[in-house]
Amino acid sequence: MDTSTPEDAExxxxxxxxxxADQRIEPRDWMPEGYRRTLIRQIAQHAxxxxxxxxxxxxxxxxxxxxxxxxxxxAKVQDEAGHGLYLYAAAETLGVDRDDLTQRLVDSRQKYSxxxxxxxxxxxxxxxxxxxxxxxxxxxxxxxCRCSYGPYARAMIRICKEESFHQRQGYxxxxxxxxxxxxxxxxxxxxxxxWWWPSLxxxxxxxxxxxxxxxxxxxxxxxxxxxELRQRFVDMTVPQAEVLGVTLPDPQLxxxxxxxxxxxxxxxxxxxxxxxxxxxxxxAQRLAHRRRAHENGAWVREAxxxxxxxxxxxxxxxx
Amino acid sequence: MSPHAEEEDATNAYQSLSETAGxxxxxxxxxxxxxxxxxEIEAPLPAGVDAADLAEYCxxxxxxxxxxxxxxxxxxxxxxxxxxxxxxxxxxxxLLGQARVLLSxxxxxxxxxxxxxxxxxxxxxxxxxxxxxxxxxxxxDFGVAIxxxxxxxTWRLALMSRLLDSRDPVVAAVxxxxxxxxxxxxxxxxxxxxxxxxGTDESHRRMQAGLEAVWxxxxxxxxxxxxxxxxxxxxxxxxxxxxxxxxxAVLDQVLAAATLTRxxxxxxxxxxxxxxxxxxxxxxxxxxxxxxxxxxxxxxxATW
Amino acid sequence: MIPADDAPAAAExxxxxxxxxxxxxxPLYEVFVRGKRGLNHVHVGSIHAADDEMALHNARDVYTRxxxxxxxxxxxxxxxAASSPSEKDPFFAPSADxxxxxxxxxxxxxxVPHL
Ligand SMILES: [Fe+2]
Ligand SMILES: [Fe+2]
Numbered sequence: 261m262d263t264s265t266p267e268d269a270e271x272x273x274x275x276x277x278x279x280x281a282d283q284r285i286e287p288r289d290w291m292p293e294g295y296r297r298t299l300i301r302q303i304a305q306h307a308x309x310x311x312x313x314x315x316x317x318x319x320x321x322x323x324x325x326x327x328x329x330x331x332x333x334x335a336k337v338q339d340e341a342g343h344g345l346y347l348y349a350a351a352e353t354l355g356v357d358r359d360d361l362t363q364r365l366v367d368s369r370q371k372y373s374x375x376x377x378x379x380x381x382x383x384x385x386x387x388x389x390x391x392x393x394x395x396x397x398x399x400x401x402x403x404x405c406r407c408s409y410g411p412y413a414r415a416m417i418r419i420c421k422e423e424s425f426h427q428r429q430g431y432x433x434x435x436x437x438x439x440x441x442x443x444x445x446x447x448x449x450x451x452x453x454x455w456w457w458p459s460l461x462x463x464x465x466x467x468x469x470x471x472x473x474x475x476x477x478x479x480x481x482x483x484x485x486x487x488e489l490r491q492r493f494v495d496m497t498v499p500q501a502e503v504l505g506v507t508l509p510d511p512q513l514x515x516x517x518x519x520x521x522x523x524x525x526x527x528x529x530x531x532x533x534x535x536x537x538x539x540x541x542x543x544a545q546r547l548a549h550r551r552r553a554h555e556n557g558a559w560v561r562e563a564x565x566x567x568x569x570x571x572x573x574x575x576x577x578x579x
Numbered sequence: 580m581s582p583h584a585e586e587e588d589a590t591n592a593y594q595s596l597s598e599t600a601g602x603x604x605x606x607x608x609x610x611x612x613x614x615x616x617x618x619e620i621e622a623p624l625p626a627g628v629d630a631a632d633l634a635e636y637c638x639x640x641x642x643x644x645x646x647x648x649x650x651x652x653x654x655x656x657x658x659x660x661x662x663x664x665x666x667x668x669x670x671x672x673x674l675l676g677q678a679r680v681l682l683s684x685x686x687x688x689x690x691x692x693x694x695x696x697x698x699x700x701x702x703x704x705x706x707x708x709x710x711x712x713x714x715x716x717x718x719x720d721f722g723v724a725i726x727x728x729x730x731x732x733t734w735r736l737a738l739m740s741r742l743l744d745s746r747d748p749v750v751a752a753v754x755x756x757x758x759x760x761x762x763x764x765x766x767x768x769x770x771x772x773x774x775x776x777x778g779t780d781e782s783h784r785r786m787q788a789g790l791e792a793v794w795x796x797x798x799x800x801x802x803x804x805x806x807x808x809x810x811x812x813x814x815x816x817x818x819x820x821x822x823x824x825x826x827x828a829v830l831d832q833v834l835a836a837a838t839l840t841r842x843x844x845x846x847x848x849x850x851x852x853x854x855x856x857x858x859x860x861x862x863x864x865x866x867x868x869x870x871x872x873x874x875x876x877x878x879x880x881a882t883w
Numbered sequence: 884m885i886p887a888d889d890a891p892a893a894a895e896x897x898x899x900x901x902x903x904x905x906x907x908x909x910p911l912y913e914v915f916v917r918g919k920r921g922l923n924h925v926h927v928g929s930i931h932a933a934d935d936e937m938a939l940h941n942a943r944d945v946y947t948r949x950x951x952x953x954x955x956x957x958x959x960x961x962x963x964a965a966s967s968p969s970e971k972d973p974f975f976a977p978s979a980d981x982x983x984x985x986x987x988x989x990x991x992x993x994x995v996p997h998l
Contacts (some may be wrong), residue, residue, distance in 0.1 A: 432597025563778025
């Protein structure tokens with residue numbers, strides 16, 4: 261950080277005091293350049309994740325096995341579009357433009373959550389995604405409702421309200437399925453087996469391997485460490501799994517009375533890194549899909565813009 | 580900051596979660612959005628109305644909405660802009676909601692124990708009663724999608740606004756809600772038609788092509804079936820032929836504003852005197868249903 | 884969901900590095916909603932739209948899910964005059980009537996330098 265002039269030092273001190281007092285930083289406030297850049301990156305990638313997250317679930321809307329499930333899934337995926345929209349808007353308060361961020365996504369210059377690089381292979385996945393992925397999102401995002409950047413915090417409050425529905429609908433679907441046929445029960449267990457470890461990876465690498473976490477915590481844009489959030493998720497999920505009668509695929513998973521928490525096994529961090537680097541089961545497909553949609557929409561966006569200009573010009577002539 | 584202080588924070592989302600956790604939140608689609616209607620699904624058959632006719636009529640109106648919603652849902656994650664993503668999903672959800680009540684009513688009136696899902700998932704193409712326009716695919720071409728939506732919603736709004744006084748309480752209740760929804764959908768489609776028609780050269784060309792693509796299916800919308808004729812006589816149905824003038828007028832107005840030309844295309848003909856309302860469909864419906872029904876049919880007896 | 888890569892933030896764009904390039908996107912609108920009679924309109928967020936009509940339509944879809952009986956205002960973000968919350972406002976700049984957010988003012992160069 262450049263605090264070379266007295267004015268800068270004073271601004272920095274004001275900023276630090278605001279964050280330390282748990283007050284919000286607002287768009288026109290002075291902020292350190294690193295803070296701004298970190299926020300843009302985090303919020304944009306968060307927004308991209310909401311949008312990319314529409315794909316695995318969108319894959320099942322046309323085939324939803326009842327009309328009620330179809331309505332629920334359609335509404336859920338629609339919510340995710342809304343989340344992306346709120347988050348892009350929060351990023352835009354930092355002086356970037358949604359179009360540019362979208363371009364960065366389709367050019368692979370910005371990332372999105374790796375969890376969406378796994379395929380949704382059965383309808384049980386719709387339940388498990390709601391239960392695990394939206395559940396993990398809640399663990400991650402609820403603390404962000406109090407993050408130091410005002411527009412991000414406000415977007416998160418709105419989003420978190422909807423995420424609770426998402427987790428609930430997923431869990432409710434799984435309850436119906438485990439009380440259904442043997443084939444449905446098998447489908448649920450198979451899906452849990454596939455999604456458990458990737459879901460744990462959603463919280464990021466272990467704290468020791470997470471070099472930027474410290475700074476983000478000091479800035480109030482991250483409030484708990486990766487491992488703390490992962491632990492919270494595990495502790496929350498274990499009793500829910502018992503109610504469903506499914507087994508979480510981790511032989512080391514057990515209650516530790518000394519810690520007052522569950523011990524659990526180590527995710528395969530090599531897989532995590534590989535998916536992050538682009539070689540997950542669905543990376544190429546997801547990105548190609550998003551790029552195609554964006555490019556196929558270009559003529560439509562352009563037409564609306566040109567029409568608005570024509571209308572404005574006509575108004576001017578008429579006036 | 581202590582954990583306790585965190586709990587008391589007004590912006591704490593955990594608190595917000597509990598405040599909004601009710602599953603009957605109207606914004607959320609656990610139900611069809613027709614909760615007040617659902618109580619009436621079991622309303623008795625109006626006097627003088629043939630049960631088989633009413634069931635058939637509910638299938639016609641319900642299948643139109645269901646198949647069209649399925650087509651619109653193909654756009655999820657493919658819309659030209661995020662805001663449009665939300666708008667299209669809303670439209671599909673509204674139509675799906677209409678379909679669910681109408682199919683439920685059909686099942687109840689029929690009296691054979693079939694519910695909305697049995698009717699949606701376990702009928703073959705020949706048992707579907709929708710018009711061909713609803714099943715027309717668009718290959719994710721926004722021009723075709725908007726043309727289909729414009730014609731479909733203009734026509735359906737004209738139908739529904741004439742069904743507000745239907746002697747069947749469920750049809751009337753669906754119409755009351757559908758009129759508001761379809762007014763919104765028609766407005767959405769019309770504005771897009773104007774933007775595309777009066778946008779760039781490319782968008783003008785593609786919007787016109789979209790209209791040309793759906794135009795052969797327009798004629799069928801105004802064909803009156805025997806079932807409708809009998810139900811008009813007892814005050815339950817509307818004669819679709821009566822909507823023609825309104826539909827024409829609305830479309831002409833939109834096309835003029837959009838600098839588009841009314842297509843001059845030969846209407847799609849009937850097969851042995853039969854069309855969609857009699858279960859004779861285009862090849863497209865088989866694919867729509869194959870996708871839609873595959874999972875449900877693979878698990879007979881399952882509950883979801 | 885936030886990607887968990889914890890990559891360094893160096894590759895993010897800085898605001899105002901280059902003048903606005905030809906933009907293809909729709910302009911940004913701020914959305915204000917009055918949820919009930921007797922209340923003020925409050926800012927709820929923003930959306931993009933090509934024109935005012937589309938902005939109202941999109942705002943209704945996104946922020947009210949078409950709840951009837953609410954009143955919506957939309958206003959182009961670049962038409963808003965705003966004061967600064969803090970007296971010193973060196974980052975977002977000199978003029979007092981500059982809007983509080985104005986993405987079209989900033990452009991991200993294709994090749995963003997790693998500052
Ligand atoms: Fe979300
Ligand atoms: Fe979600």
